[in-house]
Amino acid sequence: MTTNSRTASRRDFLRTTALAGAAAATGGGASLFMPLHASAADYPAIGTFPAGSSGNSVFVGLTMPRTGTYAVQGEDELKGAQLAIEHINAGHPLIKAISPKTTKGVLGKEVKSGVADDEAKPNSGVQNISRFITENKAVVMMGGTSSAVAVALNKLAQREKVIFLSAVSGSNDTTGKDCVRYGFRECTYGQTAAQGIGPVLLKEFGKGKKAAYLTPDYTYGHTVQKSMQDFLSKEGGWTMVTNQVCPLGAPDYSSFLLNIANSGAEVFINVNWGHDAVLSIQQAKQFGVLDKQKLVVPYQVPFLAREVGGDLMGGVLASTSYWWQIEDKYPLAKMFNAEFSKKYGYQPEWGAQCCYLQMAMWAAAVEAAGTFYPPEVIKAYEKGTKMDSMVGEVYFRPEDHQLVRPVIIVRGKKVADMKGKEDYWDVMEILPGAPLMQKPDEFGCKLGDYT
């Protein structure tokens, strides 16, 4: 009891002092009483503000799948995010190239982080982040990999008023019908992937082809499949002979693949991701599907080529957000690859690139806003300031918080043609993002309120 009353009295004392300070400040009185962090006093409390940024450090809550179907990709993303945080705290030249106002930390505060495993399950993702918000007063959160998780975290972000940076998320919904004021996405998605790879497919295979789809049964799978089918049927007169919808993490694909083998398709469009993609491609080979049908991976999967093994990915077309070999064109990509591989021993995949850039752009937005007050940070994002990055100049669309960035079309290499152990893909085209994107409201995006 004694302790409680003592704490209470100290709180009362602090409150009184603060009020006196505020009164003096508004009265134009002695600047001695100006609060140390002007921003905290200038804005009302919202979400974890100002509690999360009142100390010497701020906390970033990360949720990645570290087990389950997307575990390998989740680890890569985590490495990207952690490298960015390390660079932000050190004021590394790579971060400064993206966020020129950064010195060390964000607004001079050290960035700390915590990570939890979401197994690519929305419930786990929401629980993880909720804990980071309540216990650590996280000022920003990052996660995804499964778009189902990204969409769930979008909603959590809007409700809790804490900014959410989506990691890998390919669903149109993330910045489409499920977009929120508090959510931002860096990577390419169903629409841009389809618009990017579609013309390449028509050029490669011609018009009027028959396609079979293998689609994971959730928002990512459905929207990517639809975007692909819409483009190919409208522009190339392709017909869909079957769409095999399969559960996330299916242990076996034989029945789906038999249907595809018997469907008479000429092109096999595999929308699966993570280990599901690895397994379904290996089994497609076992069932002879790849001998009769051309495989296309519309939304490339980090580590796919090295996991699938052999020559299975030789000649396969895919669209992606990043492949390390674009470094010849972009100096920041070269810098990022060098830093990443020095630390982790392999060239970064696109999940790592996405998370690194997301953290860097968040630092830039906070520095531009001059405060952690979320509505101001969001407005800084919404100015659509152009930034340099590993994929050239990028900027956010204010209407749906989607980054305007290039789509990269790659073609798998045969083992014999590989010039190094990580030379898995040939970069065919780097397409500017803006012309590939839908109109901001086309997928029903309504961002919601700032406060």
Next chain:
Amino acid sequence: MPGLFTWANLVSQMFNGLVLGALLALISSGLTIIYGTLGVLNLAHGAMFMMGGYAGYLAFTATGSYVVAVIAGALFVMIVGVIMERVIIRHFYSRPNEDQLLVTFGLSIVFVELVRFSFGSLSRSVPPPPWGVGVTQLGFMLYPTYRLLVVGIVAVALLVLYVVLYRTRLGMIVRAGIEDAVMVDSLGINVYRVFMIVFGIGAMAAGFAGIVNAPVVSLTPEMGEMIMVQTFVVVVIGGVGSFPGAILGGLIAGQILSITSMINPGYAYVMLFAAMTLVLVLRPSGLMGVRGRD
């Protein structure tokens, strides 16, 4: 997709269902004989399936021999099973079912994380043996040769299990134990020694299935969790504790998955659980189950 609903595709799918079902039957039979004899529902059974795959993978990388890999995978998991029974499980025979579930669930997490710690999350592949590579023309369809072999291998394994359970003294004791463990005990038979052997055999069935299945899938630490759910469904459909029930359940589950996927793939797993629910409602002890144990 109406285009897929053809006789040719139906036959292909039914055949594929048989292959899927055979494998499920083998894994489930291990789970069901352990439960039937010991009364312990081993939630680490899926992890043992996975460990069989990884142990076989290690043996394969060392020797390059498929046969050595299969033997190593099965034996390793059998040894793990025997140690697990000796050191941990036997202290739980007289404890409530919840404790048994918790301890086996805990062990399963330990096994999965140990494998993840040692091998990482990147998947590993075991190639099929040279005599199982490629595709076989069956007349009505092309089918991966190795999957055809799996049916044969599993059939032999199930036959061996059948002989052990129904044609040997040990089997007689095991089956008697399933019916009435107290009576067997009072007849002067060392039930605990039998329990250890049964646990070893049940674990070996999972490990054997794990390595035999390895060339069909690629190995990940979680592969056992996914198969565990299906195994439970099979056991419930077939009748908990019934060896023939596990085989029947496995074959039915395989057909449900395959045939539903032809009509609407999104419902394949839904139908599997619907079938389990139906069995639970109409015949709670399963298709070939006996009345519940005490």
